[in-house]
Amino acid sequence: MIRFFNTLSGTIEEFKPIKEGEVRLYTCGPTVYDYPHIGNYRAYIFEDLLKRFLLFYGFKVIHVMNITDVDDKTIRGANSLGISLNEYTKKYIEAFFEDIKTLRLLPADYYPRATEHIPDMVRMIKGLLEKGFAYIKDGSVYFSIAKFPAYGRLAKINVEELKAGARVEADEYEKESVHDFALWKKAKEGEPFWETELGAGRPGWHIECSAMSTRYLGPTFDIHCGGIDNIFPHHENEIAQSEAYYGQKFVNYWLHCHHLIVDGEKMSKSKGNFYTLRDLLTRNLDPIDIRYFLLSTHYRKMLNFTFEGLEQSKASRQRILDFVYELEHRKFSPGSDQEVEPLVQKAMADFKNSLADDLNISAALAALFELIREINLRLAKDSLKQDDARKVLEAVYQMDRVLAILPEKEEETLPPEILRKIELRQKARKEKNFALADAIRQELRQLGIILEDTKEGVRWKRIK
RNA sequence: GGCGCGGUACCCAAGCGGCUAAGGGAGAGGUCUGCAAAACCUCGAUUCGUCGGUUCGAGUCCGACCCGCGCCUCCA
Known part of the structure; x- marks a missing residue:
């Protein structure tokens, strides 16, 4: 029996997939505005562990991971360089795919991109307008959380109490309630936009996950993952949109992984404790050691990176x-x-x-x-x-x-002149010419090769 | 203010009502070895943040308190 902690219920539950032997899995992917940091990869590695375990257990897994390639940050990045959104995100999308290969993350079956699913989102937003869950204000469309009584169930947040601690929102868009969120943002000067039935504009962040997950996995699917910080408001909003639109349960199991912190503090650029995978690799670290590190602490426990x-x-x-x-x-x-x-x-x-x-x-x-x-x-x-x-x-x-932590099978071979030296040393040892043997060992060490004498014969390895 | 997480040996970390408190790292001792290195083995907490309580029995449940941290705003 498999059991998972479900954020929705706040308890550990027995896992039962909708369809026997098959698991439909959606994991929140990267926003491609910069290189992902190791905190992001902690989440992806947790999801990889989950997926690999499900496969190991014998399930077929259909896995979708989105790529957010249009949002405030990607737009800002593209504009600051004076290049198109696509040009800007391309670089980071490529980097992401390189990184996940480096860390041995199994590829998802689908990597839908937000910009390629605008029509799906528009269809959904139109539906929400028709059903009365959304309203238009100044050319933008908002979801009215007042219309969705279950709002706050995932995050265990009481909407009324939210206001007490909420900081003033400096949103230039006008909304009926501060906590209503944008489904569609009206086109603004200097920003990319799509000409649609909703008018010229671009999607809000949350709608893409609802549109793309259900597009590939159906209106109700098994597992949705992400970082703990996605619970509110992102996942809460996804539930609201999806369930309002489809009129049925969105996701059965919500699994969230805890944060990675650095030296006991949250990672942040201003503190300078912000590591990307690339940063770590320049320090001559084996990426699989990083994988092991990120993997070996339970996903619901905060992980302190040192x-x-x-x-x-x-x-x-x-x-x-x-x-x-x-x-x-x-x-x-x-x-x-x-x-x-x-x-x-x-x-x-x-x-x-x-x-x-x-x-x-x-x-x-x-x-x-x-x-x-x-x-x-x-x-x-x-x-x-x-x-x-x-x-x-x-x-x-x-x-x-x-x-996925064992080394690749391929065995490296040494150049012949080095192999000859190793042989020479073996001979010297046999003749008890230890001075020569040690000299050769020393010489090879300079070249980054360590020799170890074992019962089975000499063994070499590279200095890392 | 609201919601939540964690405090188990020098470090990381399982265990969450009942055999002698997993496992890993570091360290110490040992085996092997020409030397070295590597590896392997052994050892290691009468005790689980503090103080009370419940119980035949508590890291494990309840209460209070003390630390450390996160979220409530874009964020994995």
């Missing part, structure tokens, strides 16, 4: 990598041992059940590490048999379908 934490993640992941390396490179005597199979099965079951429990990644990783310790114990005694080694390795690869 370089020390990243180091710990790296070391932690290295333990898994070393283990896999041993299993792949050692020679085992044929046969199997009665004890090993149950260990593997228990680890697999614990791993799966932990993730099924609202994606308890800590417990899932613990299951993996316990298996590693048990098997390492046998490796140390040289008692692991071939069939068991294979079973363990297979289990770890299975788990990696969810984690």
